[in-house]
Amino acid sequence: MGTITSRKKKDGSVSHTAQIRIMRNGVRVYQESQTFDRKPAAKAWMKKRETELAEPGALERAARAGATLRQMIDQYLEQFEKVRPLGKTKRATLRAIAESWLGDVMDADLTSQKLVEYAGWRASEEGGGVMPQTIGNDLSHLGAVMAVARPAWGYDVDPHAMADARRVLRRMGLHSKSRERDRRPELDELEKLLEHFQEMQQRRPSSINMLKVIGFALFSTRRQDEITRIRWADLDEEHRRVMVRDMKNPGQKIGNNVWCHLPDEAWAILQSMPRGCDEIFPYNSSSISAAWTRACKFLGIEDLRFHDLRHEGVSRLFEMGWDIPRVASVSGHRDWNSLRRYTHLKQNVDRYQGWDWVQVIVDAPVELGGRVKGG
Template sequence: MATIRARKRADGTIGYTVQIRINRDKELVYQESQTFARKQAAQAWAKRRETELAEPGAIERATRTGHTVREMITRYMLERAKVEPMGKTKKATLLAIAASYLGDIVDSAVSSQVLVDYALWRMGPEGGAVQPQTAGNDLAHLGSVLSIARPAWGYEVSPHAMTDARTVLKKLGYKMKSRERDRRPAMEELDKYIEHFFEMQKRRPSSINMPKVLAFALFSTRRQEEITRICWADLDEERQAVKVRDMKNPGQKIGNDVWCHLPDEAWAILQSMPREREEIFPYNSDSISAAWTRASKFLEIDDLRFHDLRHEGISRLFEMDWDIPRVSSVSGHRDWNSLRRYTHLRGRGDQYKGWKWFCKVRDAPVVLGEGGLLSCGP
């Protein structure tokens, strides 16, 4: 028989613990327990689990030592670290999942019901009251772990649990996918950023030359991490192109080196950097991110990310009547559907023609500091 008890967790939230105990000839032969965020989920699991355990051989199978979600996540992170560094967002998300009640659930108990319950818990006040898109990201990152847990390590994970959970959540009306972002910087906002960063350069000449980094990101459409990896050896002077190493791609990242054309403005800014290091922009990506965040807060500019400069650069090229193949030769996109997500037009023509900041940014001196430098591969 299964019993359900409500217990207060250390963080003040209520968990519902299901305990199943099976006796044979007055001897305890099997017991297990699971904790859920919702009582309804606990009741559903208890009913399903009792039915499963009543089948021939079920007790024997159930007595095997299971592996928790936390163990699976830990192993996944260790294996991934051997190949490439994990993104900060994905790493933080997986660690948070491992630290939650879901981390204690064993592989064989990870069902679509358990995953749906976790998503609903995350969207509820006890789980942080996150948006459906954030809960969807949690499931996406966890899905990366579950997808290899059975074929790679032999863990008893249902191959359909995640797919079924997403189907259920979709049927319930939750939009788990992130909405397409259409934020582009206004000229007035860019003016504020560049003025602010030039002022910082006066105070600390050897700090990150954010005016050049900002302008290069805008005109080249390159991502923040890509900018800091570009080396002088990666340039093709004749084609005015740069090899973007390990370009982000859903199916491949490591070894996905792509040649991308650099528009004239991006090429001019790149050539204005001193050839004192292997890297053209020898800065730490996290430091660029921190500088952007501090400036946004100081300037009181809301909801503008450094990555939005890529949106701006791609949209600008289309506004200049560049066709899809020509734009993709700059952005590195492989298909129109991906490129479309970055395209949000405001009109026709080049609003940066005669931009008052371009020459000042291009001609600004650069003093390279020490530390935090990256190195290029072969």
């Protein structure tokens, strides 16, 4: 089935080309060759490949054209978006990986060594000089593609490549989980922001009412996207709770609907919103983010993210002496272990007790303008 051809090169050395041909009914159905500097190495490779190709289905796999990682990512994004919309971060990360040199790697060549090489490249200046947490996120999103590539589409992907690569990268210090932020806003920072948005509201009454949004985010512990999705129809007036649809969850997002209790301050802010739209806070999530970022920059407030309001809200509940189940009924956490990092906080202290801004936020007028149904 195989032959070895030796050829003398110009520099006087000899190369040995091992070639495998498979014939069926007088027709060549498969051919493969590889060149070596040493004849024993050529013989060893040929023997190994002949054994591999004799395995059931091996010849069909070897003869297939294969696919690049870019093609696998494109197929993943196209098919999974139809049944389970992906987050914008995951989508953007996979697009970036597809456009990198790793996107040109064939499925059969996507080994743990290639993944380790990619991680090293990402850590280098050429690859962006990113932190191990970012590399970990890259591999996490890529791992989702590789996990379904073989069983769903028949691509020749090593099922152990990602796990092996992660073990190596952890030893090298190039792979780690995202660090938990512990940034909490100071009261004077919140007051500066609220004063800033109060002035803006007076100049442009129909703009996003950031006073209401910030206050509700703080006291309800709701995420930015969740705030803009909740609807009046999802409100349980009797039990003072709201259905948060598609709540973020590591294992599930779409269809992960959770009833969340609303503390008194959050309930009062919500009830102060006009009922002119289906959504309680009928604003664009990206616009909220942009307004927050611009305000922080203008006011010189550093490293404060809108999401830190959720961390602040959860911290406050623990400081008020609430236990994990009660806090989880507000935050929506299903895994109570993620709340254990808050239990060290000093209890029976509410830094917002008697805070004048609570009533200011509740009393702030709201003009929905063109957002009103039929408006």
